[in-house]
Amino acid sequence: MSGAFDNSIVNQVQQANDIVDVITEHVSLKKKGREMVGLCPFHDDHRPSMYVNGAKQIFKCFACGAGGDVFKFLQMRENLTFPQAIERLADRAGIKIKPTKAAKDKGRQLPDVDPNQLAKVNAWAADHFQKNLADEQKGRSTRNYIDERQITPESTKKWRLGLAVDSQDDLVRAAKTRGIPPKLLTHAGLVVNQGGDGLADKFVNRLMFPITDVTGRVIGFGGRTLGEAGAKYINSPTTPLFDKSNSLYGLEHARHSIVSSATAVVVEGYTDCIMAHQFGCSNVVAALGTSFTTGQGRILKRYAKKVVLIFDSDAAGIEAANRALEVCLSQRIDIKLASVPQAKDPCDFLLTAGRERFEQLADEAVDVFQFKWNRLMESFGSDDTLAGKKQAIEEFLQTIAASLWAGNLPAIDRGLIVNRLAKIIGAEPKEINAELSRRISRAAKTASYPDTISAENQKVQSIDFGQGLFAVAQREVLEVLLNEPKLFETVKQRITAEEFDVPILRQIADILFQTLSADINASLAEILTRAESVEAGSVIVQLAQGGEEKGNFESRLDGALNVMQQINRRRKKGEVKAIEDQSRFLRRFSENAVKENPHNVGMV
Numbered sequence: 001m002s003g004a005f006d007n008s009i010v011n012q013v014q015q016a017n018d019i020v021d022v023i024t025e026h027v028s029l030k031k032k033g034r035e036m037v038g039l040c041p042f043h044d045d046h047r048p049s050m051y052v053n054g055a056k057q058i059f060k061c062f063a064c065g066a067g068g069d070v071f072k073f074l075q076m077r078e079n080l081t082f083p084q085a086i087e088r089l090a091d092r093a094g095i096k097i098k099p100t101k102a103a104k105d106k107g108r109q110l111p112d113v114d115p116n117q118l119a120k121v122n123a124w125a126a127d128h129f130q131k132n133l134a135d136e137q138k139g140r141s142t143r144n145y146i147d148e149r150q151i152t153p154e155s156t157k158k159w160r161l162g163l164a165v166d167s168q169d170d171l172v173r174a175a176k177t178r179g180i181p182p183k184l185l186t187h188a189g190l191v192v193n194q195g196g197d198g199l200a201d202k203f204v205n206r207l208m209f210p211i212t213d214v215t216g217r218v219i220g221f222g223g224r225t226l227g228e229a230g231a232k233y234i235n236s237p238t239t240p241l242f243d244k245s246n247s248l249y250g251l252e253h254a255r256h257s258i259v260s261s262a263t264a265v266v267v268e269g270y271t272d273c274i275m276a277h278q279f280g281c282s283n284v285v286a287a288l289g290t291s292f293t294t295g296q297g298r299i300l301k302r303y304a305k306k307v308v309l310i311f312d313s314d315a316a317g318i319e320a321a322n323r324a325l326e327v328c329l330s331q332r333i334d335i336k337l338a339s340v341p342q343a344k345d346p347c348d349f350l351l352t353a354g355r356e357r358f359e360q361l362a363d364e365a366v367d368v369f370q371f372k373w374n375r376l377m378e379s380f381g382s383d384d385t386l387a388g389k390k391q392a393i394e395e396f397l398q399t400i401a402a403s404l405w406a407g408n409l410p411a412i413d414r415g416l417i418v419n420r421l422a423k424i425i426g427a428e429p430k431e432i433n434a435e436l437s438r439r440i441s442r443a444a445k446t447a448s449y450p451d452t453i454s455a456e457n458q459k460v461q462s463i464d465f466g467q468g469l470f471a472v473a474q475r476e477v478l479e480v481l482l483n484e485p486k487l488f489e490t491v492k493q494r495i496t497a498e499e500f501d502v503p504i505l506r507q508i509a510d511i512l513f514q515t516l517s518a519d520i521n522a523s524l525a526e527i528l529t530r531a532e533s534v535e536a537g538s539v540i541v542q543l544a545q546g547g548e549e550k551g552n553f554e555s556r557l558d559g560a561l562n563v564m565q566q567i568n569r570r571r572k573k574g575e576v577k578a579i580e581d582q583s584r585f586l587r588r589f590s591e592n593a594v595k596e597n598p599h600n601v602g603m604v
Ligand SMILES: [Zn+2]
Pocket: 040, 041, 042, 043, 045, 049, 050, 061, 062, 063, 064, 065, 066
């Protein structure tokens, strides 16, 4: 059933990748009873709704319905196919696997962008750039430059700095020697098409910064020019693996420290970030040359309570403040702003002023609301005239109203913000609230509603479980089997998987009947690996948990099997219609089901 790989390999890979460890690489989890909870990455989660059960090796979000095993998590998180997720986790655990021939053929038909392949070609390119830098001849002047910037050899190694030499086709030629398909290089954004068959390196004469994801995979590159030509910094283009507004430089190295300090410090440049770590400030990441985005805020929110944005200069900070306000309100994350004195970049500041001053800068950062207000007051007349102040208030509330609308804030959070604004401006909360409401409704007329739920979740939430008693009975049977697999002995004597007529339930019945026929002791995790689609995985977890809460397995199973058998028998005789209206037996069953189990009321 796992198609590309045989089941023993799938099980081996699953056992080598504890779901708690894997999910922790993406989301910060806290212990709660026997389970772990964290913010769900599959919807815009504001209080932890995702539960991870280490004993059962499953996860489940109670808000959006996402759920499954470790493969499902990765499939959804990184948009992978099932075989790709297996490959990724095998890689993670250092297990060598070979897909079956069928999978290889299937792979050939897939569109040519496989994120795993891109990560591999990126890792190869990072190696190549590192070798260039280490080369006695080719790398000498760049190594000198790195020395001048006071980046130590240890940092150079840790951050895998490299060199794209001053040649249009250095990487292209190296790839050819290695037999790497040009298409892969193009998709990874490492080369550019020059028309015809001509390929040229994208990064030429640049100091290379590999950008990794939280698990250490190279997802893209930043390159700083070593000559006069072109932009000072360029990044990899957007690929299926890399999107700079949803990535942060250094998260791999900063993650633990961000969790333990509950604070993430965000700087602008690669070297700022490297230097901060070199000085022992290890909760620092860099924003990849964009102003801090909602996507980046969403990522950091999984690890940090507070985000401090540090800017090279006050001017840059003013520009970024509006964006930061929006992220702060939409992601409900505490954002503070600071700028480096004397328009230095954080890297130089660290080198001249040292770690303590840098940490002090972060400690004394100003709340984003206050920051915005202070700057507005300055721009509208520092003499504090009434007219100036009025104008400042107008613009202040306008900015916040726009952000509030974009973030769709719940009432309780809004109350807190209104109080905060009232204190800053020195006005009554009631007035502020009324003023904001007026502006928000104006913003609502011109703005479109933000898209907060991903297509994947909508898919999960809109699954059709069928209608009527027959559908309920099918669910019940599956709920029981997922909790008490031993009862399969009873089930298989009375019904077959073919009798399930709700498509998603039939799919799961097929999996369960096959798995349990082979091994009556199969665990939930094993069953989940056989459900290749994300949708089926989510439904299995939902049924397993729903069933567990209801308990009462044997009698529920018996009732449900009776219903299924009765209806099927009558269906065969063409009496389907009549049975739904008349059968006294059915009515009795549904009354009992409701009595024993109020959950069923809505479904019957
Ligand atoms: Zn969720």
